[in-house]
Amino acid sequence: MATDRVKIPNQATYAPFALADVFILAPLASRLLLGATVPGRIVQALSLGAYAGSALSDWWARKEARPIDFEEAFGQDPANLESMSDEARQEEVKDLVAVMNRDYKPSKYSRKELAEIVNEQLTEYIASVTGQRVETSSEVRDMALSKVLFPFALGACDILSGDVTIFRDTGVFEPHIITHEFCHRKGYYKELQAQAIAYLALSTSDDPVLVQSALAERTHRDLKVLADSDFDRYHELVDEAGLREELAKDFHAIRPEPSAYENAVWTVMKPIMEERMKMTGQNGLSDYDVGFTDFLHKKG
Numbered sequence: 153m154a155t156d157r158v159k160i161p162n163q164a165t166y167a168p169f170a171l172a173d174v175f176i177l178a179p180l181a182s183r184l185l186l187g188a189t190v191p192g193r194i195v196q197a198l199s200l201g202a203y204a205g206s207a208l209s210d211w212w213a214r215k216e217a218r219p220i221d222f223e224e225a226f227g228q229d230p231a232n233l234e235s236m237s238d239e240a241r242q243e244e245v246k247d248l249v250a251v252m253n254r255d256y257k258p259s260k261y262s263r264k265e266l267a268e269i270v271n272e273q274l275t276e277y278i279a280s281v282t283g284q285r286v287e288t289s290s291e292v293r294d295m296a297l298s299k300v301l302f303p304f305a306l307g308a309c310d311i312l313s314g315d316v317t318i319f320r321d322t323g324v325f326e327p328h329i330i331t332h333e334f335c336h337r338k339g340y341y342k343e344l345q346a347q348a349i350a351y352l353a354l355s356t357s358d359d360p361v362l363v364q365s366a367l368a369e370r371t372h373r374d375l376k377v378l379a380d381s382d383f384d385r386y387h388e389l390v391d392e393a394g395l396r397e398e399l400a401k402d403f404h405a406i407r408p409e410p411s412a413y414e415n416a417v418w419t420v421m422k423p424i425m426e427e428r429m430k431m432t433g434q435n436g437l438s439d440y441d442v443g444f445t446d447f448l449h450k451k452g
């Protein structure tokens with residue numbers, strides 16, 4: 153299969169600040185700092201223009217991309233998956249933990265290096281399925297307004313600009329989280345697809361740091377399903393799983409006790425997010441864990 157190539161410019165991702173934040177905050181900042189609204193409005197108009205221009209040229213370039221067809225490539229429709237039994241899930245956790253404990257490798261990569269490595273791995277993986285390299289930016293931000301709206305999330309991708317923000321350090325999980333957001337940047341907007349493609353790309357890499365991140369994400373999602381999303385039960389299951397110390401630390405840290413603010417935002421946002429996912433042809437928030445692990449289990 154001959155490999156062709158599509159380049160999505162992602163200009164907005166190279167701006168020093170998230171343009172979406174600039175056009176939201178500029179009038180407010182200007183009023184607070186300068187006591188005037190006019191300079192703020194000018195900055196707002198300029199950033200909005202740059203944002204829209206970037207989104208438009210990405211949309212134009214993306215029209216040439218051929219996305220992976222899940223039914224054709226993997227023989228499964230993500231909207232209609234067979235569910236795993238709890239026993240199968242427990243077995244899977246045992247097997248994954250044994251492999252991760254045996255092959256553990258600490259990561260020496262900075263976030264910037266990691267973003268470049270996983271972006272190339274993802275691009276190559278997608279090309280191995282579709283015959284086409286969809287090239288995108290490897291830029292990642294550490295800070296954006298979306299952190300206030302989604303305090304419980306680990307990362308976010310602005311679908312229009314392709315801006316990706318990673319909210320905090322997650323150790324062994326970080327390669328998978330960045331790759332998941334990069335799947336959105338390459339045009340896979342559905343959560344189950346982003347989870348599955350990120351997993352398949354990393355688990356087929358030659359780099360043990362990438363492989364273990366994929367296995368860790370799969371195990372973490374299995375444990376979350378087995379705990380039925382109960383906070384204390386999840387942490388008990390992590391303790392019972394027999395993970396080596398370095399891994400157990402990250403499995404605990406990825407689900408910290410939510411603050412009062414996070415609980416309040418979650419109560420408001422959860423039904424909105426469920427609804428938004430259903431409106432876009434997804435099953436709901438369960439796609440992140442139940443759907444993702446059911447898909448991989450069936451795929452084998």
Ligand SMILES: [Zn+2]
Nearest residue numbers: 332336343346
């Ligand atoms: Zn996502």
